Amino acid sequence: MSDNDLSPISTREARRLFAGLKSAPALVLAVSGGPDSVALMWLAARWRRSLARGPGLTVVTIDHGLRREAAREAREVKRLAAELGLPHRTLRWRGAKPKTGLPAAAREARYRLLAQAARAAGASHVLTAHTRDDQAETLLMRLLRGSGLAGLSAMAPHSERDGIVLARPLLEVPKAQLIATLKRAGIGFADDPTNRDTAFTRPRLRALLPLLAAEGGDARTLVRLAARLARANAAVELLADGAERFLRLRDRGDAPQVGLRSFEALAFAGLPEEVRLRLLLRAINALGHEGPAELGKVEALLAALDQAITTSPRAAAKGRAILKQTLAGALISLAGGRIQIAPAPARRRKGG
Ligand SMILES: Nc1ncnc2c1ncn2[C@@H]1O[C@H](COP(=O)(O)OP(=O)(O)OP(=O)(O)O)[C@@H](O)[C@H]1O
Numbered sequence: 001m002s003d004n005d006l007s008p009i010s011t012r013e014a015r016r017l018f019a020g021l022k023s024a025p026a027l028v029l030a031v032s033g034g035p036d037s038v039a040l041m042w043l044a045a046r047w048r049r050s051l052a053r054g055p056g057l058t059v060v061t062i063d064h065g066l067r068r069e070a071a072r073e074a075r076e077v078k079r080l081a082a083e084l085g086l087p088h089r090t091l092r093w094r095g096a097k098p099k100t101g102l103p104a105a106a107r108e109a110r111y112r113l114l115a116q117a118a119r120a121a122g123a124s125h126v127l128t129a130h131t132r133d134d135q136a137e138t139l140l141m142r143l144l145r146g147s148g149l150a151g152l153s154a155m156a157p158h159s160e161r162d163g164i165v166l167a168r169p170l171l172e173v174p175k176a177q178l179i180a181t182l183k184r185a186g187i188g189f190a191d192d193p194t195n196r197d198t199a200f201t202r203p204r205l206r207a208l209l210p211l212l213a214a215e216g217g218d219a220r221t222l223v224r225l226a227a228r229l230a231r232a233n234a235a236v237e238l239l240a241d242g243a244e245r246f247l248r249l250r251d252r253g254d255a256p257q258v259g260l261r262s263f264e265a266l267a268f269a270g271l272p273e274e275v276r277l278r279l280l281l282r283a284i285n286a287l288g289h290e291g292p293a294e295l296g297k298v299e300a301l302l303a304a305l306d307q308a309i310t311t312s313p314r315a316a317a318k319g320r321a322i323l324k325q326t327l328a329g330a331l332i333s334l335a336g337g338r339i340q341i342a343p344a345p346a347r348r349r350k351g352g
Helices: 011-021 035-049 070-083 102-121 132-145 175-185 201-214 219-250 265-269 273-287 295-311 313-317 346-351
Strands: 026-030 056-063 088-092 125-127 158-161 164-167 261-264 323-327 330-335 338-343
Touching (some): 011 035, 026 035, 035 056, 035 070, 035 175, 132 175, 132 219, 219 261, 261 265, 265 273, 265 338, 273 295, 295 323, 295 330
Parallel strands (some): 026 056
Antiparallel strands (some): 158 164, 323 330, 330 338
16 A cells, blocks of 8 residues: 555645536435445535535435444444534335345445435435545455456446436545545544455455455555556447447348347347457346346356357358247347347247
8 A cells, every 4th residue: 555545635636636527516425324424424524515506415325224234324324424514314115025135226326315315415426435445346346246247347437327327426536535634634434344244255255355455456456457448348338339330231222120139140240259249248238138148147148149150151141040039038049041039929038
């Protein structure tokens, strides 16, 4: 860790971090009470005070109803928000909690409630306090899960959900620097023991980071890799847009049937592999009923299509289907020189 990682964030630096949010009508700050999000609230309040005109800030805490201390932590956030002159709301995740996949369900509920709070506050953005350390952990998690280029790009600085922009202004900032900022300001924060609970994947991966850093691959290296992959991913997405237009043009404006995507097989086969994968993924996710499709399965489908087109191009050009497969609720077939993707008939949907 460099000395810079431990130095408190200056007002000038805070202005740079929040610069893109100056003209938003209002912002919701997602604050759990942990160090990262308390620092987000403190920095955002300081930034807002430095502006003559700027967005209104509302602090929101979600009580998932999973830990006894959560209500007290929410009250503590409210107290600190009041000290900073910011309105605060606590929203509760109500209803039955699932027995398996609890972290994912809690996360889903949290983002739904945060988006609701943003709409109620007239806010265009919800700000979370994801740090550089979170980004490094996300990359590792996705690596182990076998993600492709899009997943390995990790978290974007901005993304959209239900018409609300999720912004992560602290994505380049090391957690240690946020803690140093709070210490300098004399502000306390909650300690969530689930962050260290090795029953969950993320805390186990977190323990790996110092070992990787000792081998020369610190959080900065991992985050730089994610940024490079995000760049490459954006380029492939653009190429896929162009390839879709190219394939449509080759169809000379023949109107495609509604609810069906269809590509000329030989023109499709000439495109780069990563682009072919994107086109299949897009079509399957748009038309299938069980998406999103698993990348590994789409890779296997592409291999089967390539094999069918190259080993028997004549048969591929004739009317009879030489390949028919269901995947993620979509039916993919190769017949009459075309690859067709359509919703799978109801009774076949389980086969993906
Ligand atoms: N209970 C909460 N109330 C309000 N905001 C929260 C709460 N929990 C998390 N957040 C926001 O989400 C950010 C990320 O939190 P955390 O890393 O714990 O989430 P996660 O479960 O890993 O989900 P994600 O996939 O969003 O990273 C926090 O910095 C904070 O801004």
